[in-house]
Structure formats: C-alpha cells, structure tokens
Amino acid sequence: MNELTSIGLILLLALMAGHLVKAFKVPEVSGYILVGVALGPSVLGWLSHDNLIALGVLSEVALGLILFSVGSVFEFSLFRRIGRQVLIITLVESSLAAVLVAGGALFFGQSWSVALLLGGIAMATAPASTLMVIRECDSAGPLTDNLLGIIAVNNLLCLSVFGMLVAAIDLTTGVEGLTQGEMVYRSVYWFVWETVGSAALGFLVGLLLAGWSPHVTEEGEMLILLAGSILFCVGVSRAIGLSPLVTSLAVGATMVNMTHRSLHLFGALSNTDPPFYAIFFVIAGAELDVSRVPAMGAVGVVYILGRAGGKFLGASIAANRLRLEPAVRQFLGFALQAQAGLAVGLTLSVSTRYPAMAPVISTVVLASVVVFEMIGPASARFALVRAGEAGLAAKAAARL
Amino acid sequence: MTAPPSRTRYVTILTFASTLILVGGWLMRPRVVPRHPAPIVPETELEQLARRRERRSLDAMAQYFAETAGEAAASLVFFPAGQRSGLVWGDRQIVSSPMAGAAAGTSLVAATPAGETSLGLTVLGPHLPIVALESTGPLAGLSPVRPAEAAPDAGAWVVAVWRVGAEPAFMAGTFLQSATATCGVTPVVEVVSSLALTAAMTGGGLFTADGDLLGMMVSCGERTAVIDVASIRRVLSAARSADGRLLQRYGLRLTALSAAEAQHFAEETGLLVREVWLGTAGSLAGLRPGDLLSVVVDGAAVAGEAALAALMAANADPVTLSVRRGSTRSTIALSAAPGGATGAASPASGVVFEQAAPGYGIAVVQPDSAADRAGVRAGDRLVSINQLQPRSVDQVRRLLDGAGPSAWLEIQRGERRLGVLLEARP
Numbered sequence: 122m123n124e125l126t127s128i129g130l131i132l133l134l135a136l137m138a139g140h141l142v143k144a145f146k147v148p149e150v151s152g153y154i155l156v157g158v159a160l161g162p163s164v165l166g167w168l169s170h171d172n173l174i175a176l177g178v179l180s181e182v183a184l185g186l187i188l189f190s191v192g193s194v195f196e197f198s199l200f201r202r203i204g205r206q207v208l209i210i211t212l213v214e215s216s217l218a219a220v221l222v223a224g225g226a227l228f229f230g231q232s233w234s235v236a237l238l239l240g241g242i243a244m245a246t247a248p249a250s251t252l253m254v255i256r257e258c259d260s261a262g263p264l265t266d267n268l269l270g271i272i273a274v275n276n277l278l279c280l281s282v283f284g285m286l287v288a289a290i291d292l293t294t295g296v297e298g299l300t301q302g303e304m305v306y307r308s309v310y311w312f313v314w315e316t317v318g319s320a321a322l323g324f325l326v327g328l329l330l331a332g333w334s335p336h337v338t339e340e341g342e343m344l345i346l347l348a349g350s351i352l353f354c355v356g357v358s359r360a361i362g363l364s365p366l367v368t369s370l371a372v373g374a375t376m377v378n379m380t381h382r383s384l385h386l387f388g389a390l391s392n393t394d395p396p397f398y399a400i401f402f403v404i405a406g407a408e409l410d411v412s413r414v415p416a417m418g419a420v421g422v423v424y425i426l427g428r429a430g431g432k433f434l435g436a437s438i439a440a441n442r443l444r445l446e447p448a449v450r451q452f453l454g455f456a457l458q459a460q461a462g463l464a465v466g467l468t469l470s471v472s473t474r475y476p477a478m479a480p481v482i483s484t485v486v487l488a489s490v491v492v493f494e495m496i497g498p499a500s501a502r503f504a505l506v507r508a509g510e511a512g513l514a515a516k517a518a519a520r521l
Numbered sequence: 522m523t524a525p526p527s528r529t530r531y532v533t534i535l536t537f538a539s540t541l542i543l544v545g546g547w548l549m550r551p552r553v554v555p556r557h558p559a560p561i562v563p564e565t566e567l568e569q570l571a572r573r574r575e576r577r578s579l580d581a582m583a584q585y586f587a588e589t590a591g592e593a594a595a596s597l598v599f600f601p602a603g604q605r606s607g608l609v610w611g612d613r614q615i616v617s618s619p620m621a622g623a624a625a626g627t628s629l630v631a632a633t634p635a636g637e638t639s640l641g642l643t644v645l646g647p648h649l650p651i652v653a654l655e656s657t658g659p660l661a662g663l664s665p666v667r668p669a670e671a672a673p674d675a676g677a678w679v680v681a682v683w684r685v686g687a688e689p690a691f692m693a694g695t696f697l698q699s700a701t702a703t704c705g706v707t708p709v710v711e712v713v714s715s716l717a718l719t720a721a722m723t724g725g726g727l728f729t730a731d732g733d734l735l736g737m738m739v740s741c742g743e744r745t746a747v748i749d750v751a752s753i754r755r756v757l758s759a760a761r762s763a764d765g766r767l768l769q770r771y772g773l774r775l776t777a778l779s780a781a782e783a784q785h786f787a788e789e790t791g792l793l794v795r796e797v798w799l800g801t802a803g804s805l806a807g808l809r810p811g812d813l814l815s816v817v818v819d820g821a822a823v824a825g826e827a828a829l830a831a832l833m834a835a836n837a838d839p840v841t842l843s844v845r846r847g848s849t850r851s852t853i854a855l856s857a858a859p860g861g862a863t864g865a866a867s868p869a870s871g872v873v874f875e876q877a878a879p880g881y882g883i884a885v886v887q888p889d890s891a892a893d894r895a896g897v898r899a900g901d902r903l904v905s906i907n908q909l910q911p912r913s914v915d916q917v918r919r920l921l922d923g924a925g926p927s928a929w930l931e932i933q934r935g936e937r938r939l940g941v942l943l944e945a946r947p
Contacts, residue, residue, distance in 0.1 A: 303551065303552075306551055307551045310546075310549065310550070310551055311551075313546075314546050314550075317542055317546075318542055318543060318546045320539075321538070321539035321540075321542040321543050321546075322539070322543055324535060324536070324539045325536065325539050325540065325543070328532070328536060361547060362550075379532075476563070479563075480563060
C-alpha cells in the first residue's frame, strides 16, 4: 500500500473506531490504537514496516505538537501554585514504580544492569495518550492540573534517570577504546546535553515563536508559524543529538510564559491537529507487536504489576501526605498508567547500546507497553470521570 | 513581546545563556567512537538466518536441476535388457551405448514414458562407440534432444540425466573443457566435466542448465566418457558409408591394393583384407588380413567396385568368396554378421580361462622406422609375417630379415586383426 492510501485509510478507520469505542465508554485514543494494532504488521499487515517508517515523520510531528501542548503546564503562575506538589508526587510515584520493578526483576534472576534499566524505563508515563484523554473528556480541575504537571515532570525525570543509569553502566563496564577520563566526560556530557541543551534550544525556538506571534494575526498564518517552529525544533534536535521531547516541552513552556497570545495559539492548534494525533496513535498501535505479549514471562508480569502498583501507591501516598483534594488522592494513580513511545524509544536505545541486554528488555517492555497502552487511556478516563472533572473545561477558562 | 523592562533583562540573559550552551555544547562534543552497528537480533539468530537462507538457495538449486532433469528425461528411453539409457535423436531414431547381446537387425525393447516399444538396431559395429536404433512408428510421449549450439563457458553448470528403469536420475556438476580423445578406435571430442561418471549413466545425456544436449555418456573400454554431439553425428554418418556398412555387416575393412601392395602380392585386382574384427562374420568365416578377395557372382569371379557392391547387396546372404592367401586359393561362404555374438560357454569347472594372447608383443617402435611408417604401434601383437606364424622371437627376427624389400605383417590390436605392409626404405 502506498503512503497516501495508508494515511487515508488510517484516518477513516480511526474515526470510525473512535466513534465505535465511545459507545463502550472507552476513550477515542484506545480506538485509534486498536485500529493501529489491527492494521499493523502483527495482525492484518495492511501497514507494512516500510509504511510505518515513512509515516514516522508525521508521528514525530504529532509528538512534538503534543509535548508542545503539555509544556503549557509550566505557566509561571500555575506552576508556582502546584509545582512543589507535582514534583513531590512525580518523584514518589516514579521512584516507587522503578524500585518495585527493579526489585522484582532482580528477584527473578536478572542482572543489576537489566533490573535498573527496566526500573528506569518503568518510570515513564505516556504524555500523548494521557493528554488526549484529558482533551477528550474536556476535563478541568485539581486532578487535571496535577496530572498535566506530573506527565511533564515525569518525562523529564525519566529521561534524566535513564541518562544517569546509562552513564553509570557505561562507567562500570567501560567502552572499548576509551580511557576512564573520556568515559566520565562522555557520560556526563550526553546527560547534560540532552537535558540542558534541549531546554536551551527549546527556549530559543519558543522565544522566536513568542516574538513573532504578535505580528501574525490570521489563524492560518499562526498555524504555519507554529508548525514551522515545531518541525524546525524537532528536526534540529535530531540532527544535533538533543531530545526532541524535552525541546518541544521547552518550546511550549517558553511560549506560555512569554506571550498572552499563547492561549489563542494553543486553541488554534487544538482545532487543527486531530488528524495528526489520529495518525500518531494508529502508528503507535501498529508498532505494537501483540504476539510478544504471551512471551513476556515472569519478568514481564513483575514489570506490569510493579509499575502499575508503584505508580498507584506512590501517587496515593504522596497525595495523602500533601493533603491534596480527595479526588486527587483517590484517582491520580489510575490516570498515570499509560506507557508508550518514550518507553519504546528508551528500549531501542538500550538495544543499540547494550545488545546483550536487548532480548530481555525488548521482550518485557514491548510486551507490557501493549498492555499499558490498552488499559492506560481507559484507566485515565475512568479517573477523570469519577473525579468529576470531565466536561468542566468548558465552564472554566479553556486551558489548552 | 509584551513584557515589563525587568523581564526583558531576564529574557536577554536567558537567551544569551541558551545560545552559549548550544554553541559551547556543540563544540565540546566528545569524539565519536566507531561503534559496530549492533543488531537487535542476537548474533546466533542472525547466523542461523544466514544459514537458513543459504540452505534455501541450495534447495532452490537442487529443485532447479531436478526440473531441468525432468524436462530432459522426455528425450530419454531405458533399455531393460542392457540396463542403460538411450537418447531420442530424431523422430524415430535413438542413440545409445553398445550393449552386450544385441545384434544388427534384431529388436530391443525400450521403456518410454508411454509404455514399452520395440526398436530395431540399425547402426551397430564392433568399432563404434555408439549404437543407433529405429522405431517403425513415431515415438509417443518423447521429444528429440535439443543440441547445444556451442560449448558452455568453463565453470558453467551442467547436468547429467539418465534413466534407472522408468525413473529419471540426474547429477549436477560444472563444465571443464572439450578435449579430443579416442573412444575405442574412434577419434572423438570428449566433454570433460566435474561429474564422476559411472557405467550406469551410459546412454544418458549431459545437458546444459538450460536443458540443451552437450553429449552422451558412452563406454570407452573400461571408462565412461561423454562424447559431444558433433562426434555422435560424425560416427553416425561414417557408419552409413560403404566402409562403415562393411565393417558393421562382416567386421571387415576391405580396400583396393596400393602400388606397393600390388607389387608385394603380385596381383592387381583383388580386394585386400586390411582389418578383421574378432568374433564377427568375417573372422568366423576364417578371413585374415592379407587375404585377397573376389566375389563369385553367377559363377564368375568379380573384383574391385563390383565386388564391393556384390558384398553389400541386400539379397546376398551368404556371399561366395574366392580367397587367395599366399599361393593357395579357396572358396568360402560368408554370411552377414551374427554381430558381436561372442558368448563363450563356461566350462564345467566354473572357471573361465584367460585366452592366451597370440603372437609376440611389440614393446617399442622406433620413430621413423619401417614399422613406424607402416603404422605399427607399441602394444600391438605381431601374429604372422607373410602368412607364416613364427614360433620364437628368433624366428620372428629371421623371418623379418629374410623377407626382402617388403613383408606383410598381421597384427592384433585390441579386438581386431590388422594387416600392414612393412617396406624397407628404398
């Protein structure tokens, strides 16, 4: 199938599936993912691996747009209000998930490095599907605010921890042809470059966007500016080894603090980006390899239980300690379950860096991502609806 | 940007810092370590995959040759009596390797895909490396071989195809070269390949990978060789010549006398027996090289071309010959070949004795000597000199020395007796 046909098919089938699953009170995102799974190489095979690679560009643009939106949570006044608690909750839920998963993996006979890497990857919560559920539910309120903050901070934290883990493993095992000094330098350099460097690039692009936007009045032109900035930002990040994720997040954070037109801009974006997101989630679904699920083994089960339990307990403990609203205490854990692109990306990076560990980590993470990507959006929707925040965004000022 | 002046300062500082971070960070990149692209698939699995891929191409190759052999087998028949194959040469003609117990004019049963069919032997001679058979009607279910237009390049794939019963068998190898050689007494061009040829393959064909015929497997004495298509054609056309027919019919090679021979034998008209194949009609009738023949037709002796024509006449069986050997003259009846009937009754003891080789073995022929010029070769056995059989080597020497300017030597070479005129250099 050529690319245009597959894009058309993806969009039409995604729309259909989105409508269909709504009847079962399941988020549209899950419908898109299911369509992807069905069309993908592991089931029907209508979308080949070549198609997926070709469509990967659209997927990256979509992820850039999503993180750009998520970045708006760093709006100064909002973050001053909830920043401290968001940081604490993220730290607790991520750490607990990491510790449970790593401990379980060790218990089931995995090496220290494999256990630690699995723990690090388990920290990630998918920003895309979570944000899509928030939008779909049109939700607003303390749970929504905290959730947005947490997924933004969580991804930064996860990238940082993973960077540190990789640096530590490299330092203990050594890389051929490098002295100890060079090793330390490399490890520290890449860690700092991916975080601080990405933030710096994001800030500069955000500044450009903010400086230019007052001179752009038409909504169409606004979209051109926005799309141009995001594409440029993602492209440059890839070219110079930065993290497109952090960069996009930083663009969004800079924008929202620099100009009052940001709300207008985000509004314009949310009117036009749904096709991108549909493609993004169908591709994400098509890349899921359902056949891996039965092969995940005991470590896979430990990973799923440890991560789900860690996130749930951690969020609950932290929210109780901070005496947050009852809705947050009860349901935050449910909303943090989704896991997708970031975990897959980190797994690929493990595969290229440490081929010896690749089989275990790939099998476990890629299999459990299938599970979390299926239940995550539904679980998040359940949390938002039960917390009573669904549909409140229309009444409050639209934040996204 | 709509920001208060104090914020502008922060923004300026941040912008400056960000630019510095990006530029500085880019310049401080650690050197790239060449890293072998590590496959996500484990090494062992990749090896297995590669092995499986190679295995698949080998299987595909075997499959290809099996199909080529299957197509080529449509041009092959099997002779249960001789346990060998035959190639369909024309609409009705089949060529094969000579087999024991077959006589000219007799019929052989051949197994074809359409069932059994009876074929008459048309070309068969003690001197020939091949036999030809003909059917009375078209050969059902068979198609003639398609000869290759040129020899393949060295190293090209070839496949030998023969039949074992009704089933085609094949063996693939590579072509090496074409080489001139002698098969029995016949000069041929051999197709040399990497294949290990066995007697079971005789009568089968060697084909290119496209199914074009390169040659036929035949027995050349003890060994099995492939003789090329041109050689087969040459042998077939030579077998149709007068000489060839005479050899097939009586196992005799007859010629007119040369000047030197006429002087030696003191006769000019007779047909000189130059070659007699052992076990053939001529040999059984008692003819020997050096005999001078004329044919008795209607009570009158005829010689020369007329004698040859009389010998080859279809209704002449037996033919009455007037034979002069030395000074004696006799009349014998010669009937056409019972052909290769060399069946030796085994004695009651169950032991077959090796026949004593007649005459005296010739170990060396000096180059440019009288014997060399006459065509005597090392390995030949000298049977008689001027029709006299020597009883000792001394006698041989005496006979040769006392022979005068010319001597007629009777020589045994393999399965035939030859006569040569030894002339002292004038």
